[in-house]
Amino acid sequence: MTSGAVPEPAPAPIAVAARGTPNAVFVRLSVLSSVLLVLGLTLARPDFVALAAPFTIGLFLTILRRGREAVDIDLQVDRSDVVEGHGVAATVTVRSTSDLDAVVVDVRTGPGIVLLGNAGRRAFAVAGGEEVVADLGVYAARWGRTHVGPVVVTAHGAGLAFDLPAMSRPLSRLNVLPRGDAFGSEASLPNAVTSAGTHRSWLRGDGLDLAGVRPFVFGDRLRRVDWRISSRLGSLHVVEAHTERSSEVVVLVDSGQDVGGSEGIGGATSSLDAAVRAATGITARFLARGDAVRIVDVGTRLRFLRRLAGRRDLVIAAEWLLDTRLPTAGEAWVPERVAALVPPRALVLALTPLLDERMTTLVARLRQRGQPVVVVDTLPPDAVPTELDEYERLGLRMWAMERERTAALLVESGCPVVPWHESGGLDDALRALAAASSAPRMAAR
Amino acid sequence: MNRMAAMTRFRPGVVPVSLLVVHIAALVAAIMVATSHAGGTVLRPVLLFFLVSVGAFAIVWPGSAAGLVVLLGVVTAYGVLTSLGSALDLAASPSALQVLLIAGCLYVAHATDALRAAVGGAVLDSSVLRRWLRRLAEALLPGLAVGVVVLALPPGDGGSPLWLLGAVALLTATAVPAVRVARRPWRSAGQD
Numbered sequence: 001m002t003s004g005a006v007p008e009p010a011p012a013p014i015a016v017a018a019r020g021t022p023n024a025v026f027v028r029l030s031v032l033s034s035v036l037l038v039l040g041l042t043l044a045r046p047d048f049v050a051l052a053a054p055f056t057i058g059l060f061l062t063i064l065r066r067g068r069e070a071v072d073i074d075l076q077v078d079r080s081d082v083v084e085g086h087g088v089a090a091t092v093t094v095r096s097t098s099d100l101d102a103v104v105v106d107v108r109t110g111p112g113i114v115l116l117g118n119a120g121r122r123a124f125a126v127a128g129g130e131e132v133v134a135d136l137g138v139y140a141a142r143w144g145r146t147h148v149g150p151v152v153v154t155a156h157g158a159g160l161a162f163d164l165p166a167m168s169r170p171l172s173r174l175n176v177l178p179r180g181d182a183f184g185s186e187a188s189l190p191n192a193v194t195s196a197g198t199h200r201s202w203l204r205g206d207g208l209d210l211a212g213v214r215p216f217v218f219g220d221r222l223r224r225v226d227w228r229i230s231s232r233l234g235s236l237h238v239v240e241a242h243t244e245r246s247s248e249v250v251v252l253v254d255s256g257q258d259v260g261g262s263e264g265i266g267g268a269t270s271s272l273d274a275a276v277r278a279a280t281g282i283t284a285r286f287l288a289r290g291d292a293v294r295i296v297d298v299g300t301r302l303r304f305l306r307r308l309a310g311r312r313d314l315v316i317a318a319e320w321l322l323d324t325r326l327p328t329a330g331e332a333w334v335p336e337r338v339a340a341l342v343p344p345r346a347l348v349l350a351l352t353p354l355l356d357e358r359m360t361t362l363v364a365r366l367r368q369r370g371q372p373v374v375v376v377d378t379l380p381p382d383a384v385p386t387e388l389d390e391y392e393r394l395g396l397r398m399w400a401m402e403r404e405r406t407a408a409l410l411v412e413s414g415c416p417v418v419p420w421h422e423s424g425g426l427d428d429a430l431r432a433l434a435a436a437s438s439a440p441r442m443a444a445r
Numbered sequence: 446m447n448r449m450a451a452m453t454r455f456r457p458g459v460v461p462v463s464l465l466v467v468h469i470a471a472l473v474a475a476i477m478v479a480t481s482h483a484g485g486t487v488l489r490p491v492l493l494f495f496l497v498s499v500g501a502f503a504i505v506w507p508g509s510a511a512g513l514v515v516l517l518g519v520v521t522a523y524g525v526l527t528s529l530g531s532a533l534d535l536a537a538s539p540s541a542l543q544v545l546l547i548a549g550c551l552y553v554a555h556a557t558d559a560l561r562a563a564v565g566g567a568v569l570d571s572s573v574l575r576r577w578l579r580r581l582a583e584a585l586l587p588g589l590a591v592g593v594v595v596l597a598l599p600p601g602d603g604g605s606p607l608w609l610l611g612a613v614a615l616l617t618a619t620a621v622p623a624v625r626v627a628r629r630p631w632r633s634a635g636q637d
Contacts, residue, residue, distance in 0.1 A: 025559040028513045032555075036520060041613070046595045047527070047544045051520060053595070054552040054588025061584055101576050102563045123563070124570035159580045160559040 020066065020155075020162025029059040029161060058159065065158040070097040073105075073153045077172040081319075082140045084112070084179045085265035090138040090148050092169075094155075098128040100164075102156045107136055110146030112176055112264060114139045126155075141264025143178035143276060145322050147171040177318040179265065180281035181274075183426070209242040248292045248307075250342050251279050254352035254359050255299035255324045260383035271353040274378040276321050278351050278420045283308070283317045293317070296341070297324050298359065302333040304341065335362035339369075347372050347433070351420070353379035360406055367413045374429045375410055375417040461566050465504070468557040472500045472515065475550035478543050479523040492522045508562025516551055523547060541596040548592055549585060556581045 036052030039045065071094065078089040092105050104123045107115060116137030126132050138148055149171030155164040213229055216236035224238040253275050261268035269277075283293050288311055295317060297303040305320045335358050342348060348366055352359045354377060366373050388396060407417045416429035476496045480489050496518050502511035527539065539547070560577050 024508050024510070024512070024562065025555075028516065028555060028559075031513060032516055032520070032551075035517065039524065043528075045527075047539075047541075048520075048524070050541075050544050050592030050595045051523075051548045051551065053591040054548055054585050055555070057588045057591070058552065058556075058584035061580075099576075101580065102560070102573050104564055104567050106567075121565065121567040122570070123567040123573050125572035125576040154563075156563045159584075160556075160563045160577075 020157050020164050023156075023161060023163045025159070026059075026062065026161035029055050029062065033059050062159040062161045065099065066162055071095065071100070071153075071155055071164060071167070073151070073167050073169055075149055075151050075169040075172060077138070077148050077174065080173060081175045081177060084140050084143045084176045086140055087116075088138040088140060088148070088174065090136040090172075092134045092136060092151055092153075093131060094124075094126055094134070094153065095131045096126045096128060096155070098157065100126040100155045100157045101160050103132070104154045104156075105134060106152040106154070107148070108150055108152075108171075109138070109148055110144075110171075110174070112140065112142035112144045112146045113148060113174070114141045114264070140174070140176040141267070142262060142273070143176050143322060144325075145173070145175055147173050175319060175322055177315075178276045178280045178321055180284045180318075181277045181420070183278070183281040183285045211240040211242050213237050213239055247286075248294070248343055248346040249282070249286050250346045250348045251282055251293060251295045252338075252348060252350040252352070252359075252362070253279050253295065253297045253321070253324060254350070254356060254378075255297055255326065256356045256359070257353055258326050259353055259355065260380040268382065269380050271378045271380060271383065272324065272326070274380060274420055275351040275353075276324055278376060278378065279321055280314075280318055282349060282426075284314050287311055287314050287317075294343070294346070295320065296338060298333055298338060298362070299324075299326065302338065333358070335359075335365055338362055339365040342366060342371065344369075344371070347374070347430075349374050349376055349426075351376045351378050353377065353383075354403055354406060354417075355379070360410065363410060363415055364413060367410075367415050372433045373415045374426065374433065375407075375415055376426060377407075377417055377419045379419075461561070461564075461569075464557055464561050468504055468507070468554060468561060471550045471554035471557060472504070475519050475547050475554060476500065476522075478539070478547050478550070479519045480526065481543070482526060482539055488526070492526075496522060503558060507558045512555070512558045516555060519547070519551060541593075544596060545589055545592050549589060552585050552588065553581070556584075 033052050033056040036048045037056065040048035040052060073095075074093040076089075076091050076093065082088050092107070094100075094103050094105070096103075102123050103126050104121065106121045108120070109115060116139055122134060124132055124134065136148070140146075149169060151169040153167045153169070155167075156162065157164065213226060214237065216225060216230075216238050220238045224240075226237055226239045229237045255272055255275070258270050258272035260270040262270040262273050279295060283295065286293050287308060290309075292307050292309045293313075294307050295305040297305075303320075303323070305317065308314075308317055339362055348363075348371055350359065350363055350373060352375060354360065354375070363373050363375060384396065384400075385392075410417050416432060418426050418429050420426070476493065480492050480496070496515060499511055499515040499518055503509065503515045523539075556577070560573075564573065
């Protein structure tokens with residue numbers, strides 16, 4: 001996945017040119033040398049002089065090595081967008097005009113970023129006139145807007161006895177786009193609404209799928225006339241076909257709760273992680289098939305993403321989903337308002353852990369007006385605690401029963417509830433919905 | 446010249462633990478040898494208690510003032526015990542080898558403390574250790590050589606000008622750099 005966004009210009013390297021300031025090491029060398037030598041001379045004790053000798057020579061060499069260091073550091077992150085589960089080439093470059101005995105690079109990172117080897121703090125020596133490039137080994141573990149840096153560099157020269165001023169390199173912003181879960185549905189959608197596409201519409205018109213044969217009426221195209229049937233029946237008959245249309249899909253992402261651990265790719269998956277990755281996978285699939293997709297984030301606040309069509313819009317969807325998070329404050333959404341905004345005849349896929357009563361109400365409202373809805377249960381299987389006492393087990397059992405009852409009521413209203421992690425569950429549900437939409441219905445007369 | 450730092454050379458935590466062991470070993474060796482000739486007198490446990498207590502601070506917080514205090518404490522203990530040896534009826538004064546051992550251990554403890562303070566718990570590239578060992582050897586080996594020379598000369602009762610000359614030279618070597626490094630507030634920061 002690539003982004004069309006223009007990357008931020010890389011900030012210029014930070015340079016420091018200064019003499020190091022003496023630190024505790026220098027003070028220790030000076031004090032021990034002076035004290036021992038003065039004692040040796042005043043008390044006429046050569047053993048004190050022998051004790052002082054390494055410190056004095058160390059101090060002398062330290063002073064000799066002290067120069068005017070010109071150091072510059074640079075943080076390079078090769079991209080501003082990355083899909084989670086991938087690495088980012090990020091390096092810190094340190095250049096110095098004189099020897100530095102220890103350059104300590106302290107790399108701080110935002111949430112969802114892992115440094116390989118857990119080496120957030122690393123040290124190396126830099127020879128004068130040399131440039132050292134340290135690979136930070138940045139791995140994007142979880143989706144979100146995050147950052148690499150700031151990088152704080154402290155340098156010690158001249159036998160570690162002099163410190164250069166700490167240099168801080170500002171952070172580089174990084175968008176970790178969600179990796180869409182695999183979803184390869186081939187099921188036809190219940191309602192085809194737009195003018196062209198791949199789904200078989202129940203409207204009859206131009207298309208390839210045979211729908212039936214009927215007598216010719218004024219306005220039918222001559223090429224639709226089936227001459228063999230017409231000659232057999234003695235009057236003109238035309239072949240009818242199903243039109244091929246696109247569908248519109250509305251993905252409801254319930255970000256009101258986030259249940260379970262969130263450890264990024266390869267680790268525990270929370271309900272919000274599952275919802276975002278599922279939304280990405282579903283959006284990618286339907287956009288690839290030529291359908292239109294809208295995404296609605298229903299948490300404590302309410303966010304809408306405009307109608308998307310075409311593969312290119314997948315990046316817009318992925319970037320928009322980055323802002324899906326547990327809100328701390330915002331307007332409380334009401335189901336009726338969301339239901340009014342969902343286009344009629346669009347397929348609604350509600351990605352929810354089924355923990356918010358408003359979400360259940362919203363689904364019920366949509367079903368009441370005949371909208372095809374599938375609830376995708378994003379509650380991770382390992383989110384339920386296992387080590388419980390007697391009362392907690394009782395409470396958990398009651399909660400599980402209530403949740404099962406809610407799911408059963410939704411199924412009864414014609415809304416399938418499928419777990420996201422169950423392979424093929426959503427595909428089966430979509431086929432069932434498509435079949436139900438074409439089944440004969442009892443008409444009220 | 447461009448060099449890619451081999452950051453995976455050492456696993457995190459291995460080198461800091463090794464440095465910690467070296468730091469403890471050097472301090473303990475210096476303390477034990479410096480107080481060894483106190484024998485079984487009551488003075489030794491008192492000195493050991495004081496030095497080990499301060500040494501523990503120095504090991505837990507490298508780069509702190511405790512590092513200086515414990516080194517000065519070892520030197521003071523050595524000085525007191527050797528000066529008052531006859532009055533306290535102690536064993537014979539330490540041999541030249543023991544003095545050199547104390548000097549070496551004190552300097553190793555000092556250098557290890559400096560490195561631990563500088564790098565903290567960072568993952569170390571081998572270049573840091575190589576440079577540190579070189580700096581250590583550059584000061585320690587000539588220092589011990591000077592110590593051998595000084596200790597091999599006749600005792601300094603004022604009649605041996607050679608060791609006195611060496612001591613003055615070392616004192617000068619200390620004083621000159623100290624004057625060079627001393628802060629001069631009347632000079633602007635830009636000039637330095």
